[in-house]
Amino acid sequence: MDLLSRRNFLARSGLIGCSLAASPLFTNVIFAAAPWDTRLVVIILRGGFDGLDVVQPYGDPAYAKLRQKLKGGPENGGLDLDGYFSLHPALAGLMPMWTAGELGFVHAVSTPYRDKRSHFDGQDILEAGTESLSTGGVRDGWLNRMLQAVPGVQADTAYAIGRGDMALLKGAAPVANWSPEADLTMSPQAERLMDLITQDDPAMHAALAEARLLSSPDGGQMGEMADNGEDMMAQMQRAGRGKAHLKVAKFAAKRLRADARVAAFSLNGWDTHQAQERNLSLALGRLAETLDHLRDTLRGNIWKKTAVVVMTEFGRTARENGTGGTDHGTGGLMITAGGAIKGGKVHGNWPGLGTSDLYQGRDLMPTGDVRAQAAWVMRGLVGLETSVLEQSIFPGMEMGTDPGLLL
Numbered sequence: 001m002d003l004l005s006r007r008n009f010l011a012r013s014g015l016i017g018c019s020l021a022a023s024p025l026f027t028n029v030i031f032a033a034a035p036w037d038t039r040l041v042v043i044i045l046r047g048g049f050d051g052l053d054v055v056q057p058y059g060d061p062a063y064a065k066l067r068q069k070l071k072g073g074p075e076n077g078g079l080d081l082d083g084y085f086s087l088h089p090a091l092a093g094l095m096p097m098w099t100a101g102e103l104g105f106v107h108a109v110s111t112p113y114r115d116k117r118s119h120f121d122g123q124d125i126l127e128a129g130t131e132s133l134s135t136g137g138v139r140d141g142w143l144n145r146m147l148q149a150v151p152g153v154q155a156d157t158a159y160a161i162g163r164g165d166m167a168l169l170k171g172a173a174p175v176a177n178w179s180p181e182a183d184l185t186m187s188p189q190a191e192r193l194m195d196l197i198t199q200d201d202p203a204m205h206a207a208l209a210e211a212r213l214l215s216s217p218d219g220g221q222m223g224e225m226a227d228n229g230e231d232m233m234a235q236m237q238r239a240g241r242g243k244a245h246l247k248v249a250k251f252a253a254k255r256l257r258a259d260a261r262v263a264a265f266s267l268n269g270w271d272t273h274q275a276q277e278r279n280l281s282l283a284l285g286r287l288a289e290t291l292d293h294l295r296d297t298l299r300g301n302i303w304k305k306t307a308v309v310v311m312t313e314f315g316r317t318a319r320e321n322g323t324g325g326t327d328h329g330t331g332g333l334m335i336t337a338g339g340a341i342k343g344g345k346v347h348g349n350w351p352g353l354g355t356s357d358l359y360q361g362r363d364l365m366p367t368g369d370v371r372a373q374a375a376w377v378m379r380g381l382v383g384l385e386t387s388v389l390e391q392s393i394f395p396g397m398e399m400g401t402d403p404g405l406l407l
Contacts, residue, residue: 029248029251029252029263029264029265029266030166030168030169030263030264030265031252031255031256031260031262031263031264032143032147032153032169032173032260032261032262033153033259033260033261033262034147034150034153034261034262034382035150035151035153035261036150036261036381036382036383037261037305038261038305038306038307038340038381038382039256039260039261039262039263039298039302039305039306039307039338040261040262040263040306040307040309040377040378040381040382041252041256041262041263041264041294041306041307041308041309041338042143042168042262042263042264042265042308042309042311042374043264043265043266043267043287043290043308043309043310043311044123044126044127044166044168044264044265044266044267044311044312044313045266045267045268045270045283045287045310045311045312046119046123046266046267046268046269046270046312046313047119047268047269047270047271047272047312047313048117048119048122048270048271048312048313048314048315048316048328048329048332049270049272049280049283049312049315049316049332049333050270050272050276050280050315050316050326051107051312051315051316051331051332051333051364052067052072052315052316052318052326052333052364053067053070053072053088053276053280053316053326054087054088054091054105054280054284054333054335055081055085055086055087055088055105055107055333055346056072056073056078056085056086056087056088057072057084057085057107057350057353058072058073058074058078058084058085058086059083059084059085060084060350060352060353062352062353062354062355062357063353066318066319066320066353067319067320068320069277069320069324070276070277070320070324070326072086072088073086074086077089079091079092079095081098081346082345082346084346085105085107085346088280088281088284089281090280090281090282090284090285090288091284091287091288093288093289093292094288094291094292094337097291097295097337097343098343098344099344100343100344101342101343101344102295102303102337102338102339102341102343103291103335103336103337103341103343103344104335104336104337104341104342104343104344104345104346104347104405105333105334105335105336105345105346105347105348106333106334106336106346106347106348106368106370106373106403106405107331107333107346107347107348107350107364108331108332108348108349108350108351108364108365108366108367108368109331109332109333109334109348109366109367109368109369109370109373110314110315110330110331110332110366110368110369110370111125111126111313111314111369111370111371112125112130112131112132112369113125113126113132113313113314114330115360117314117328117329117330119271119313119328121133122313122314123167123313124167125313126311126312126313126370127141127142127166127167127168128140128141128142128167129141129142129145129371129393129394129395129397130394130395130396131395131396131397139170139171140167140170140171140172141166141167141168141169141170141171142168142371142374142393142394143168143169143262143264144168144169144170144171144172144173145171145392145393146262146378146382146384146393147169147171147173147262148171148172148173149384149388149392149393150382150384153173166264166265166266168264169264245267245286245287245289245290246289246290246293248265248267248290249289249290249293249294249297250293250297252265252294253293253294253297253298254297256294256298256302256306257297257298257302267283267286267287267290269282269283269286270283270312272316272325272326273321273323273325273326273327274321274323274324274325275323275324275325276320276324276325276326277324279325287310291308291337294306294308294337295337295338303338303339304339304340305339305340306338306339306340307336307337307338307340307341307377307380307381307405307406308335308336308337308338308341309334309335309336309373309374309377310334310335310336310337311334311370311374312332312333314328314329314330314332315329315330315331315332315333315363315364316328316329316332316363317329317362317363318353318358318362318363318364319362329359329362329363329364330359330360330363330364330365330366331351331359331363331364331365331366331367332364332366332370334370334373336377336405340380340381340406340407341377341405341406341407342404342405342406342407347403347404347405348367348368348403349367349368350367351364351365351367352365368403369397369398369400371394371397372394372397372398372399372400372403373403373405374394375389375390375393375394375397375399376399376402376403376405376406377405377406378393379399380405380406381406386399
């Protein structure tokens with residue numbers, strides 16, 4: 001396949017979305033040791049994953065009208081959770097965790113970010129944990145600020161797979177990076193600049209994506225895949241890069257069984273503007289394998305003291321679009337897992353999906369601050385005071401009433 005036809009194929013296949021911030025080729029993982037005995041794992045799903053398709057509100061009368069192709073509910077393969085919500089079938093392997101009370105969800109949550117729906121701004125605000133980025137961008141991350149708030153913290157290691165650092169753990173607390181099989185020719189700053197420059201130009205974005213693809217550590221294997229009609233995302237996963245999440249999970253579990261007490265990493269590929277039925281299933285399969293591996297490896301006393309928090313920069317539109325996908329939205333979903341969490345429940349204040357209930361008539365209305373949910377988890381695990389969480393770790397945030405996410 002020559003260069004021009006390959007570029008056309010990549011663009012045609014739907015690999016090029018609005019931003020490579022959601023690319024499945026790149027991910028990050030970071031660790032830090034701490035003097036407490038509990039474990040906190042934070043997973044960032046980059047790309048804005050569709051919480052309405054993951055935990056499907058089939059009991060809401062407006063849901064079926066909004067999702068005529070992306071149908072949910074038990075009659076369409078969804079796994080019933082509580083008579084109102086059902087779980088996407090790609091997460092069927094996690095049902096034993098749900099039954100055991102080790103898997104839970106918080107619906108209709110978001111950061112304070114509104115309206116522009118940019119991956120870059122959304123991820124920056126999520127990782128900074130602030131009200132906005134008006135101060136000139138991310139200075140440090142809320143997880144690093146948490147480490148600064150407790151005495152006796154020592155750096156184990158902060159590890160990044162793929163490219164760049166996670167802003168979530170940037171700051172004064174010492175961290176380091178780990179990047180297996182990395183072979184990158186552009187600095188993270190240069191790649192980010194190119195993303196910003198090309199995000200509104202599909203042709204330039206396609207060319208940039210191809211350059212990254214051909215220079216990736218697979219030796220050009222993906223660049224030589226034939227145009228056989230298979231979705232490009234599926235071919236990429238089959239080519240082997242899709243198993244990077246297991247390397248992350250295995251290394252994370254190993255360190256958490258040793259000295260590490262805090263782990264944070266990202267899983268990418270959640271920007272499902274089109275072919276969502278296929279692509280979301282692939283991404284959810286990776287997430288399920290990741291959580292399963294953490295549970296299996298940390299099983300026993302360590303798992304009982306572990307809380308996993310899964311977050312994303314924003315949700316997606318309540319109504320499906322014309323290309324079998326959904327677009328950038330507002331209200332989203334938070335996933336919790338671990339032996340320390342109070343699972344088997346869909347938490348949150350459900351706003352409804354009627355036209356008048358939607359944010360700007362298009363998105364799930366946020367009824368909770370995802371930062372507050374994370375703050376209550378940290379308070380329970382680490383014992384931080386509410387004032388520290390509200391003033392230093394998430395400045396300007398009000399935690400409100402304890403949502404009861406931990407045992």
